Amino acid sequence: MMKTKENNFGIKKDEDKNYRTINKFKLKKAENNDYGIIANMINQGAKAGEFNDNRDTNAEKLKDYIETNEYPNYEIFVFEKGNEIGGYLDISHSKGVGEILGIYVSENYRKQNLGTEMLNEIIKKFKKYGCYEIKADVYDSNNKSKAFFTKNGFEIVGSEIEEDTNRKLLFFSLDLSKFIRS
Numbered sequence: 001m002m003k004t005k006e007n008n009f010g011i012k013k014d015e016d017k018n019y020r021t022i023n024k025f026k027l028k029k030a031e032n033n034d035y036g037i038i039a040n041m042i043n044q045g046a047k048a049g050e051f052n053d054n055r056d057t058n059a060e061k062l063k064d065y066i067e068t069n070e071y072p073n074y075e076i077f078v079f080e081k082g083n084e085i086g087g088y089l090d091i092s093h094s095k096g097v098g099e100i101l102g103i104y105v106s107e108n109y110r111k112q113n114l115g116t117e118m119l120n121e122i123i124k125k126f127k128k129y130g131c132y133e134i135k136a137d138v139y140d141s142n143n144k145s146k147a148f149f150t151k152n153g154f155e156i157v158g159s160e161i162e163e164d165t166n167r168k169l170l171f172f173s174l175d176l177s178k179f180i181r182s
Helices: 032-047 059-068 114-128 143-151
Strands: 004-006 012-014 019-021 026-029 075-081 084-094 097-105 133-139 155-161 168-175
Touching: 026 114, 032 059, 032 075, 032 084, 032 097, 075 114, 084 114, 097 114, 114 143, 133 143, 143 168
Parallel strands: 097 133
Antiparallel strands: 004 012, 012 019, 026 075, 075 084, 084 097, 133 168, 155 168
């Protein structure tokens, strides 16, 4: 008989095959009381070089950004169970194209398919919004994100060197008309 363990987040790990499934997590639109946790995740990602700069943010700065950014149909979501947040993502969409502006899974919950589960939920939202394509930009040096998007069916469709950072940025795309996932 196979042994399984469940952590506080309801993540079950099959010890024999290292197979993990997620349950009890829900994607919800971020609220003011989530902004501090999201800001901490952004700061962690920036320090690790996963985002575009070494910015330092807080709940108030994040709230200002959410209210004033220029992205069409901008939304920010958290993936939570109870009062705990395992990750966040922010998106926009316009004219049938969705864009993942940021996705981050808390260090404690990586390698447990939480990012893929978040992506699956946001794909459902993009489909409801009438999107036929999803785009994401990733720095070439961010191997974890490159592997994540590739693993989940995205393809690299272009690249450029950013003038201000001199870093190579890869453009990923997922054609939802070819993408079948419930």
